[in-house]
Amino acid sequence: MSGRPASARDRPPRLGPGRLIAVIGPSGAGKDTLIDLARAGCADDSAILFPRRVVTRAASRFENNAQLSPEEFRRAREQGAFALHWEAHGHLYGVPRAIDDEIREGRRVIVNLSRRVIASCRGRYADVRVVLVTAPPEVLAERLAARSRGSDGALAERLFRDVEEVAADVTINNVGNAADRGRDLLRIIRGD
Secondary structure: OOOOOOOHHHOOOOEOOOEEEEEEOOOOOOHHHHHHHHHHHOOOOOOEEOOOOEEOOOOEOOEOOEEOOHHHHHHHHHOOOEEEEEEEOOEEEEEEOHHHHHHHOOOEEEEEOOHHHHHHHHHHEOOEEEEEEEOOHHHHHHHHHHHOOHHHOOHHHHHHOOOOOOOOOEEEEOOOOHHHHHHHHHHHHHOO
């Protein structure tokens, strides 16, 4: 082993030619709602995929995830089951490794991610588009209160926690008609 620093030539090439579309934003912004609307609009397009995240929390009407216990999740992570993984709100989240093959095949993969993994995404994939979905604080508070998902922690903590700033390529202010905002996300996904 030499003492020279690693260079760009020493790093594995970033995966492509497909695109990863990372949907990020605060809890209650409506990311999953917009993703569901966009998924319906892409139902006939096999080049656009919406993988299910794996979460250590039961699925709900707000989020269609696959569930594992924390122990099962950790074993899966150790076995390399996830392309991306993180912890947030006391839960573990993962995106199945199969997205790597889809991106190699040139497909577009859309997934609700944490800001914490965006730097990893940009280092791993050749084409990453970050979409920030947001809403005013009073709208976020109202939506989170309507969920009443106690396993996610206190409402005030979720609303006022410090989050890492991430440069988004596009921002969707998700207020008003959700169908309109879903069409906005669909245009971004299709590259219109």
